[in-house]
Amino acid sequence: MKLLSTQPEDYPETPITREKNQNTGQLWWADDGFQKVEVRDCGERLTQFPLTQEPLYDGVDEFGGRETRRVLGGGVKGKILLVRTSVARQFEQADEDLYRHFGGDYRYVGHDTFRHYRRQMSAYEGDFEAAKKRYKVEGELTTEQIYLIGKAASQICSWVPPHRDTQEYNLVVTELRRNREFISTIETIAQQAKLGQDPTPEEVSQILFEYIAISANAKTGLAKYAELTFNYENNPHAGASAVDGLLQKKRNGKWVPLAASPMDYVGVESALDYLENDKNFDSYRKRISGAEHDPLLRTWVTRMGFDPDNFSWQDWKILRGAKRIHYHLFNHLGATFYSGENPADGGEHWHSEHGPYYHDIRTGEQLYRRQGTEVFQYTGNPGHTFQKMGASGVAVYGGKCAHDRVEEEWGGIEE
DSSP: OOOOSSOGGGGGGSOOOOOTTSOHHHHHHHSOGGGGSEEOOOOOOEEEOSSEEOOGGGTBOTTSOBOOTTOOSOOBTTSOOEEEHHHHHHHHHHHHHHHHHHTTSEEEEEEEOOOOHHHHHHHHHHHHHHHHHHTTOOSSOOHHHHHHHHHHHHTTSOOOOBOSSSHHHHHHHHHHHTOHHHHHHHHHHHHHHTTTSOOOHHHHHHHHHHHHHHHHHHTOSTTTTOOOOBOOTTOTTTTSOEEEEEEEEEETTEEEEOOSSOTTOOSGGGSTTGGGOTTHHHHHHHHHSSTTOOHHHHHHHHHTTOOGGGOOHHHHHHHHHHHHHHHHHHHHHTOEEOOOOSTTOOOOTTEEEOOSEEEOTTTOOEEEEOTTOGGGOSOSSHHHHHHHHOTTOEESOOHHHHHHHHHHHSOOBOO
């Protein structure tokens, strides 16, 4: 039996080295990326996430406690986490592999899976308000402020785009184009995006589309009351195969998550490979202790069971080892990740995407594949498919089918 070069026992000591295309966020800014991937949904049913569930947006934090900071509307009735059945099988395999190779020292906890488009819009609205505070913008916003804050917010949680080829959207565009002052601002933004060069009509239309999306999602500006239909087919979480979660380990008799930052944290500490750069150690210590520390990071480190005022190199290695296990385990199973590393947001070390298949983590042999998806090769939701197959790939997990399944088989969402 031929073994892979990296075996599970080596995970804690094996650095995370991301390939260039393993960064949905970076590809998103290069082009429309996964938004252009074709979806041919395989119709696979949804089931409950099979491992420990702590639904973050229903008021359960990463330590299993109650909190209200991130409670969002639009959750599945019963406050449960749903995934496609093949994705559930992959996580059951991951749980077996964790136990087999690490003796029960670690467990994976799911915090968010299928996300209804209404919850996605609610999350974006919250991120928009947070971005306003971050940039210290108060009072009634100008068109340019709405656009720029909206773009910054979308680096954290993407908006749900409206359908463009509809009568409702065209009516909104027609009405907005009658406002010459508004359109002049949109044209100026488009010109700035081209570094002073005159934009094409198509480029102006794209800026206008983005403004309408921001306004409708954030419920501010000239399109906040627009009656639009939304396109969630290619949204990462809408297809029920993207999972947000963290690896946990027992410390002082309690299961605690191990990561450089909490979920949804905005900063370079949220990059998937942040812990791989030893130069970050000293800056991390300053971020959790001292006169200019970040209170959220300091609290996070304390709750994990570390002393933020005496955070050691050994503590750093504990966090790094756990993140390496998390990454290599799911990478070898066949998953992909979304995590950038840039000053604007840092990415999402907690976010992974999964296909209708998984591999043996020792040999790379495919252990399971849902019948009928062979022709699409390394497929999944549009984000996973895009990273594995490029823009020409075909996704088998789309948002519409998953939304229909939730409505028909799981009672819909809570208002």
